Amino acid sequence: MSQRGGAQRPNGAAQGKICQFKLVLLGESAVGKSSLVLRFVKGQFHEYQESTIGAAFLTQTVCLDDTTVKFEIWDTAGQERYHSLAPMYYRGAQAAIVVYDITNQDTFGRAKTWVKELQRQASPNIVIALAGNKADLSNKRMVEYEEAQGYAEENSLLFMETSAKTAMNVNDIFLAIAKKLPKSDSGGQSGQRPQPGVRLNEQNQASEGGCCK
Amino acid sequence: MSSGLVQNDVDGYGFQRPSNFNHGEYDAFMAEYLPVMTRRALRWEKVIGNASRINKSRTVKRFCRKGIPASLRPMVWMSITGADVRMESNPHLYQQMLSANHDRELTETIEMDIHRTFPDNAYFSNPNDNKCLRKPLYNILISIGHRNKTIAYCQGMNFIAGLMLLIMKDEDKYEEKVFWLMDTLINNILPDYYHPDMHAIQVDQELLGELVKWKYPAIHTHLDHLGLQWCLIGMKWFICIFADVLPIDTVLRVWDCLFSEGPKILLRVALAIVCRNQEKILKCKNFSEVTDLFQEAVVGSDSLHCHSFLKCMFEELGSLPMARVNRVREEVKTRV
Ligand SMILES: Nc1nc2c(ncn2[C@@H]2O[C@H](COP(=O)(O)OP(=O)(O)OP(=O)(O)O)[C@@H](O)[C@H]2O)c(=O)[nH]1
Numbered sequence A: 001m002s003q004r005g006g007a008q009r010p011n012g013a014a015q016g017k018i019c020q021f022k023l024v025l026l027g028e029s030a031v032g033k034s035s036l037v038l039r040f041v042k043g044q045f046h047e048y049q050e051s052t053i054g055a056a057f058l059t060q061t062v063c064l065d066d067t068t069v070k071f072e073i074w075d076t077a078g079q080e081r082y083h084s085l086a087p088m089y090y091r092g093a094q095a096a097i098v099v100y101d102i103t104n105q106d107t108f109g110r111a112k113t114w115v116k117e118l119q120r121q122a123s124p125n126i127v128i129a130l131a132g133n134k135a136d137l138s139n140k141r142m143v144e145y146e147e148a149q150g151y152a153e154e155n156s157l158l159f160m161e162t163s164a165k166t167a168m169n170v171n172d173i174f175l176a177i178a179k180k181l182p183k184s185d186s187g188g189q190s191g192q193r194p195q196p197g198v199r200l201n202e203q204n205q206a207s208e209g210g211c212c213k
Numbered sequence B: 001m002s003s004g005l006v007q008n009d010v011d012g013y014g015f016q017r018p019s020n021f022n023h024g025e026y027d028a029f030m031a032e033y034l035p036v037m038t039r040r041a042l043r044w045e046k047v048i049g050n051a052s053r054i055n056k057s058r059t060v061k062r063f064c065r066k067g068i069p070a071s072l073r074p075m076v077w078m079s080i081t082g083a084d085v086r087m088e089s090n091p092h093l094y095q096q097m098l099s100a101n102h103d104r105e106l107t108e109t110i111e112m113d114i115h116r117t118f119p120d121n122a123y124f125s126n127p128n129d130n131k132c133l134r135k136p137l138y139n140i141l142i143s144i145g146h147r148n149k150t151i152a153y154c155q156g157m158n159f160i161a162g163l164m165l166l167i168m169k170d171e172d173k174y175e176e177k178v179f180w181l182m183d184t185l186i187n188n189i190l191p192d193y194y195h196p197d198m199h200a201i202q203v204d205q206e207l208l209g210e211l212v213k214w215k216y217p218a219i220h221t222h223l224d225h226l227g228l229q230w231c232l233i234g235m236k237w238f239i240c241i242f243a244d245v246l247p248i249d250t251v252l253r254v255w256d257c258l259f260s261e262g263p264k265i266l267l268r269v270a271l272a273i274v275c276r277n278q279e280k281i282l283k284c285k286n287f288s289e290v291t292d293l294f295q296e297a298v299v300g301s302d303s304l305h306c307h308s309f310l311k312c313m314f315e316e317l318g319s320l321p322m323a324r325v326n327r328v329r330e331e332v333k334t335r336v
């Protein structure tokens, strides 16, 4: 569907729907949560990414057909002792990406525990995606693709192997989530419409693929 | 220090400046700050002479609030925290902790964070450089974790020890000194922030909320309306005691006061950030605007001008009676 008038400004009726979703990233320390977000939001990758303390908040906007989807992203700290703070970040979230590192079996186990916790305690309609990150390191692979995929199917999760380093499937996993989220105006989402003129498009659009085709 | 003519990409502490670093603004700040610090250094020298330690006193407290000169900072920090006395009375302890058999999980967790500590800093980025501080950082964290079994290692401690190393690195026995400074900080100065249950840190976030409500009721109402809880903003502030949060010169000034006066300083810092941004906060229309604002506020020019920032902390904020702080802390404990 075409967006009229360049559609860069959320200008009342000329613009399609604008939806805002809260998304949280969970998973053990050093699996690459911050790296995935950095890739998605800024198109960058740092070989040495600082450890996250508490959590970091970022936003990114993607366009799907006539809908602008604005993600409000909580990138949480992975160390076990920060676990008790996690509900604060996933409370009210419409989507979650649970991340593990394909080169480390323990992180996959930890991811499953996160999924269980979300299923029990997060919003009942939360869209959960499982990301097997560091897919570029397939020579060190410890978690088989089929194993994770089987688990994801059983639990109705979106699943992709990703690489924040090469950008593989990074925009795609966020887009897949955007597609799966209900976007009706009254869909029970917290998506208060941002007021006209409020930033939305100042955020750079997702750098590759994905946006406003 | 950069001369103002040469635009240095690395600051005096080895930190890589961001590509959008505002050299003009920084040079203007330094032009104002350096003479101030030079005057302070002269006054400190009068007080200290060439003593190798100082005792806490009202004068010293007042002096710490105005900033410890860089050349004296290592000695003064060791002295006012009492870390030097503890080090002297336990001359073998650091070596014992370091050479002990360390828990494997502890080792692994710390190892994972060593290259993720100040990766943009010249002293941490290149492991092949013989001045590289990664190994000392590892040694300190593992020894702290081994000695303080309950705390072990909490992410965030890496940034604190890392910054201490940057300040102490030219001292004799600097590694051992930072170990003692860290040990004193977590056991004698700060509340139990690094306990695995994270209780104390959450209590202090709530406490901050209550103090904002007391000092700046309109701000509190507005933030509450936007759905902002302090722990979403302030967790890293307190865990890292503002290291990797505020501009470096400001962090050091904050630490000067923290080491001399104790953790109430952290509340003053947080309140000063609120105080200096009141109008901007009230203009925020939604949650992400307000989080963006705080992210900018802590690195922005208001925070860079550490002299006026510290002034705000102590003068504009007015009194923050310990009795009240403690009473409110007890009240919020039941909520967390
Ligand atoms: N090869 C490879 N390395 C990656 C990838 N993603 C992240 N890394 C590296 O893994 C390390 C940890 O990444 P982070 O993004 O900091 O991990 P995190 O999950 O945010 O960790 P915490 O903040 O401690 O919870 C960094 O050194 C990254 O450079 C990837 O896709 N491939």
Ligand SMILES: [Mg+2]
Residues within 6 Å of the ligand: A033, A034, A035, A050, A051, A052, A075, A076, A077, A078
């Ligand atoms: Mg992270």
